[in-house]
Amino acid sequence: xxxxxxxxxxxxxxxxxxxxxxxxxxxxxxxxxxxxxxxxxxxxxxxxxxxxxxxxxxxxxxxxxxxxxxxxxxxxxxxxxxxxxxxxxxxxxxxxxxxxxxxxxxxxxxxxxxxxxxxxxxxxxxxxxxxxxxxxxxxxxxxxxxxxxxxxxxxxxxxxxxxxxxxxxxxxxxxxxxxxxxxxxxxxxxxxxxxxxxxxxxxxxxxxxxxxxxxxxxxxxxxxxxxx
Amino acid sequence: xxxxxxxxxxxxxxxxxxxxxxxxxxxxxxxxxxxxxxxxxxxxxxxxxxxxxxxxxxxxxxxxxxxxxxxxxxxxxxxxxxxxxxxxxxxxxxxxxxxxxxxxxxxxxxxxxxxxxxxxxxxxxxxxxxxxxxxxxxxxxxxxxxxxxxxxxxxxxxxxxxxxxxxxxxxxxxxxxxxxxxxxxxxxxxxxxxxxxxxxxxxxxxxxxxxxxxxxxxxxxxxxxxxxxxxxxxxxxxxxxxxxxxxxxxxxxxxxxxxxxxxxxxxxxxxxxxxxxxxxxxxxxxxxxxxxxxxxx
Numbered sequence: 181x182x183x184x185x186x187x188x189x190x191x192x193x194x195x196x197x198x199x200x201x202x203x204x205x206x207x208x209x210x211x212x213x214x215x216x217x218x219x220x221x222x223x224x225x226x227x228x229x230x231x232x233x234x235x236x237x238x239x240x241x242x243x244x245x246x247x248x249x250x251x252x253x254x255x256x257x258x259x260x261x262x263x264x265x266x267x268x269x270x271x272x273x274x275x276x277x278x279x280x281x282x283x284x285x286x287x288x289x290x291x292x293x294x295x296x297x298x299x300x301x302x303x304x305x306x307x308x309x310x311x312x313x314x315x316x317x318x319x320x321x322x323x324x325x326x327x328x329x330x331x332x333x334x335x336x337x338x339x340x341x342x343x344x345x346x347x348x349x350x351x352x353x354x355x356x357x358x359x360x361x362x363x364x365x366x367x368x369x370x371x372x373x374x375x376x377x378x379x380x381x382x383x384x385x386x387x388x389x390x391x392x393x394x395x396x397x398x399x400x401x402x403x404x405x406x407x408x
Numbered sequence: 409x410x411x412x413x414x415x416x417x418x419x420x421x422x423x424x425x426x427x428x429x430x431x432x433x434x435x436x437x438x439x440x441x442x443x444x445x446x447x448x449x450x451x452x453x454x455x456x457x458x459x460x461x462x463x464x465x466x467x468x469x470x471x472x473x474x475x476x477x478x479x480x481x482x483x484x485x486x487x488x489x490x491x492x493x494x495x496x497x498x499x500x501x502x503x504x505x506x507x508x509x510x511x512x513x514x515x516x517x518x519x520x521x522x523x524x525x526x527x528x529x530x531x532x533x534x535x536x537x538x539x540x541x542x543x544x545x546x547x548x549x550x551x552x553x554x555x556x557x558x559x560x561x562x563x564x565x566x567x568x569x570x571x572x573x574x575x576x577x578x579x580x581x582x583x584x585x586x587x588x589x590x591x592x593x594x595x596x597x598x599x600x601x602x603x604x605x606x607x608x609x610x611x612x613x614x615x616x617x618x619x620x621x622x623x624x625x626x627x628x629x630x631x632x633x634x635x636x637x638x639x640x641x642x643x644x645x646x647x648x649x650x651x652x653x654x655x656x657x658x659x660x661x662x663x664x665x666x667x668x669x670x671x672x673x674x675x676x677x678x679x680x681x682x683x684x685x686x687x688x689x690x691x692x693x694x695x696x697x698x699x700x701x702x703x704x705x
Contacts, residue, residue: 258618273427
């Protein structure tokens with residue numbers, strides 16, 4: 181489902197972020213990406229939804245070849261991938277409802293379906309009573325749940341989360357993880373970059389460790405492996 | 409694009425006007441100020457242009473015919489003149505008509521000229537108007553070459569300078585208007601750009617959620633259109649009101665034949681339409697061009 185072969189990424193300023201990544205992730209897996217800051221985790225993740233482009237190597241996402249994917253087709257790739265960001269990236273002037281509905285308006289869903297799908301997903305993340313609030317009126321955990329709701333509302337095959345619990349207190353982090361596990365249990369691939377030792381060591385999943393632009397460890401039911 | 413998406417873009421465009429509050433006010437303000445300037449200047453220039461036209465249209469060529477000509481020769485010359493390129497109308501004026509005109513124009517003193525009625529020393533005259541007043545000199549030269557034409561008068565010397573002056577005045581007017589419109593475009597699109605720059609992050613987010621460039625651009629298109637239209641409301645009101653006042657209070661007091669304001673209807677309405685058009689165009693242009701920069705995510 182996700183396949184990377186000998187992927188290199190050098191930024192225009194000369195910084196080499198990835199130095200030959202080889203990895204295969206099957207549909208339905210739950211994968212943690214761990215490693216020190218600046219090791220290439222974020223770049224690795226951003227390659228998958230094409231916010232960054234690989235300098236060298238092959239990346240296949242949902243049978244699409246990233247290197248030959250035309251700029252015009254990028255939005256369509258992103259509709260099959262839900263992305264959850266550390267800083268939530270919600271539209272500040274839109275309500276919770278409108279933020280989630282946006283992902284459906286983009287695919288030209290009918291208004292009736294939009295209503296139903298948004299309310300369903302709000303139910304799932306437990307924010308049904310806050311549909312009319314704007315992001316600023318919510319706590320960090322609530323905003324992250326909106327962000328997750330937006331990422332999964334159009335039933336993508338893959339959900340990518342870049343440190344989704346990075347800005348949240350431990351208790352809220354567990355709530356977020358519960359939601360992600362629930363999504364995963366319905367067959368969605370989840371790829372999550374994280375710095376949280378507790379989460380990785382408690383909810384045991386496949387762990388991929390990246391250091392200096394290379395995968396140094398890839399184990400199923402792995403450990404976090406770093407001291408904080 | 410499905411119809412529901414069209415509706416969605418329209419709705420979002422309208423909502424953005426409200427969502428952006430003071431930014432909207434700033435943009436509309438910029439459009440309003442510049443359009444008032446453009447409108448006032450356009451009104452002035454178009455009226456001056458009209459006055460210049462009026463003066464030029466008063467220019468006519470008098471072709472004085474030789475005294476010895478027979479009637480059929482006179483007719484032939486008239487036909488020849490009509491053949492000349494650029495001639496609009498040819499009117500024959502006999503020497504008797506010329507005399508009575510002269511007498512009339514002299515007023516009291518003219519009475520003494522009436523004595524000439526028995527032995528009229530004047531020439532028969534063809535009075536020629538050209539289609540384009542600028543052709544006067546060219547046409548006059550051709551007429552003077554005709555057999556049987558003694559002399560042509562069109563206000564030699566004065567007319568050349570008048571045309572020269574009008575030509576420069578018009579060129580300067582066009583340059584000023586174009587300059588002003590460009591300044592307006594620059595000012596307005598810059599203001600709009602600032603309001604959109606504040607939303608560059610939002611545009612980036614939309615792209616990450618899977619919106620195509622077109623999907624993001626349409627509401628901005630609508631928003632820019634609305635900004636332009638809203639911004640032209642006050643200038644149009646000012647033009648209609650101000651012009652109505654001018655026409656009813658000022659123009660009656662000026663009594664030179666060529667100083668005549670263009671009539672309120674349709675001129676003020678046409679001008680309003682132009683202002684609305686410029687406003688809408690600049691609004692859309694400023695908005696769409698500004699978004700373009702932030703779409704590369």
